[in-house]
Amino acid sequence: MTQFFASPVRDASSALRDYFVPANAPFSCLVKKGESVRIVDLEGQQAVDTLFYKADDFTERYSSQDTLRVQGSAYVSTGTKLISSEGNVMATVIADTCGRHDTSAGACSCEANTVRFGHQVKYLHACRENFVIEVSKHGMTKRDIVPNINFFMNVPVEPTGELAIVDGISGPGDYVELRAEMDVLLVISNCPQINNPCNGFNPTPIQVLVFGAED
Amino acid sequence: MTISVETQTFIEENKRRYEELKAAGQQHAPKALPGPTLRGSASIMPGAVLHTETIPGGWYWSTPLKAGEALRIHLAHGPAAVSMIAWSATDASERLNYADTVKVQWTSALGKGRVLFSDMGRVMFSMVEDTTGMHDALVGGSTPASNRARYGDKVLRNTRDNFILEALKRGLDKRDIPPALTFFAPVRTDADGNFRWIEDARQTGDFVDLRAELDLVVALSNCPHPMDPAPDYAPPPVEAIRHQPPAPAADDLCRTATIEAVRGFENNAR
Ligand SMILES: [Zn+2]
Numbered sequence A: 001m002t003q004f005f006a007s008p009v010r011d012a013s014s015a016l017r018d019y020f021v022p023a024n025a026p027f028s029c030l031v032k033k034g035e036s037v038r039i040v041d042l043e044g045q046q047a048v049d050t051l052f053y054k055a056d057d058f059t060e061r062y063s064s065q066d067t068l069r070v071q072g073s074a075y076v077s078t079g080t081k082l083i084s085s086e087g088n089v090m091a092t093v094i095a096d097t098c099g100r101h102d103t104s105a106g107a108c109s110c111e112a113n114t115v116r117f118g119h120q121v122k123y124l125h126a127c128r129e130n131f132v133i134e135v136s137k138h139g140m141t142k143r144d145i146v147p148n149i150n151f152f153m154n155v156p157v158e159p160t161g162e163l164a165i166v167d168g169i170s171g172p173g174d175y176v177e178l179r180a181e182m183d184v185l186l187v188i189s190n191c192p193q194i195n196n197p198c199n200g201f202n203p204t205p206i207q208v209l210v211f212g213a214e215d
Numbered sequence B: 001m002t003i004s005v006e007t008q009t010f011i012e013e014n015k016r017r018y019e020e021l022k023a024a025g026q027q028h029a030p031k032a033l034p035g036p037t038l039r040g041s042a043s044i045m046p047g048a049v050l051h052t053e054t055i056p057g058g059w060y061w062s063t064p065l066k067a068g069e070a071l072r073i074h075l076a077h078g079p080a081a082v083s084m085i086a087w088s089a090t091d092a093s094e095r096l097n098y099a100d101t102v103k104v105q106w107t108s109a110l111g112k113g114r115v116l117f118s119d120m121g122r123v124m125f126s127m128v129e130d131t132t133g134m135h136d137a138l139v140g141g142s143t144p145a146s147n148r149a150r151y152g153d154k155v156l157r158n159t160r161d162n163f164i165l166e167a168l169k170r171g172l173d174k175r176d177i178p179p180a181l182t183f184f185a186p187v188r189t190d191a192d193g194n195f196r197w198i199e200d201a202r203q204t205g206d207f208v209d210l211r212a213e214l215d216l217v218v219a220l221s222n223c224p225h226p227m228d229p230a231p232d233y234a235p236p237p238v239e240a241i242r243h244q245p246p247a248p249a250a251d252d253l254c255r256t257a258t259i260e261a262v263r264g265f266e267n268n269a270r
Helices: A064-071 A110-117 A127-136 B005-027 B098-105 B144-151 B159-169 B259-269
Strands: A017-021 A026-031 A036-041 A048-054 A057-061 A081-083 A089-096 A149-151 A174-180 A184-190 A206-211 B049-055 B060-065 B070-074 B082-088 B115-117 B123-130 B181-183 B187-189 B195-197 B207-212 B216-221 B238-243
Touching: A017 A026, A026 A127, A026 A206, A036 A048, A036 A089, A048 A089, A048 A127, A064 A081, A110 A127, A110 B098, A110 B259, A127 A184, A184 A206, B049 B060, B060 B070, B060 B159, B060 B238, B082 B123, B082 B159, B098 B115, B098 B259, B115 B259, B123 B259, B159 B216, B207 B216
Parallel strands: none
Antiparallel strands: A017 A206, A026 A184, A036 A174, A036 A206, A048 A057, A048 A149, A048 A184, A081 A089, A089 A174, B049 B238, B060 B216, B070 B207, B070 B238, B082 B181, B082 B216, B115 B123, B123 B207, B187 B195
């Protein structure tokens, strides 16, 4: 796998803030313009479903379709600009040790799980449950939840339009780093999915580090 | 990293369930989907037409659509692209979800025989007829920024603003606008995942028939797709025909083509 490090790589100990997000859990924090957020897949093969909202106007939020259109490619990696519903750049991917990430397939939900896997899996915790709980802390509702980025998830889109099913490709310690281009609210669901290989059948914790602006 | 016995057991259990689910899914052999509907076929009986709307180039239109009714989007006046969003008529927080639609059917290539899902695991539309099979589920409609990038600094209508207007007129707001599907926008990826536009995949006379499977409100926008390479902004009018199709038979293609569609319709019935 090609490595896509930014250079120089900043030491984790220089982070302003350091969060541990347990397996299955939701998480959110504010990231100021110029700060960088590093999402670390501590044990590997863990999907991290992520949304962004403009910090002072939550009606402006991450748009998967605008992001795909502007970069002209189905995958997110180093250099990808994450575009908002208003056409503004919210963040830029500045480092990525994994290679590529998905923003076509959205988050798992109890309801979609019944369709994908059968009704017997309805009562299993899911990303949309996490998102609803987490955005409610900021005064938002299900209306505010839009299709997200799935960091560390590999969903190849074939020239026929088919989406392929493949195992997670991240290893322990793999990370993705994003520089905020506006003040954003970062919302994460550390995916609890255990019905397919995206989390290696075993959801694991992640780390979120926030670094100060570089000179 | 050492894995505890408990974790190992947990992984094995989940893996076993995954294998069981996969095997059960394979017992329901998916039906082979037919090719596109022939142009000029599948005419609507005159008595079945409930309303015909001609949407001028650049404009938008919306309609309630009761479960069982259908909407034909017809390129009656030349090749165009029509973006669509939809809400449940009874709860606007339930809306068209393109990500679930492509994920649960494992394809972004939507065509005759496919269904379109809401975010609540329910089927909103069946694609009962479709002459092209070339629609865009991933890139979305035009925006003020995409128009500026394509056509320069002119004042031109765009899909994003059309949907904002539509939402606001219905007492909704920007937060209620889900990502759009765009019919007759022939977008695919190349082997590296880069989007490309497949010219000549649509022509005058193309149509798609969407049968509502829930009581819905549907909004359409008739603007050029942002990847359309045509140098001029010149969208022709399109026809939208609300009509009453025959009731689906027990072996209805869209309701039985895949195990995922079957389960989606089970959710509709709950
Ligand atoms: Zn998930």
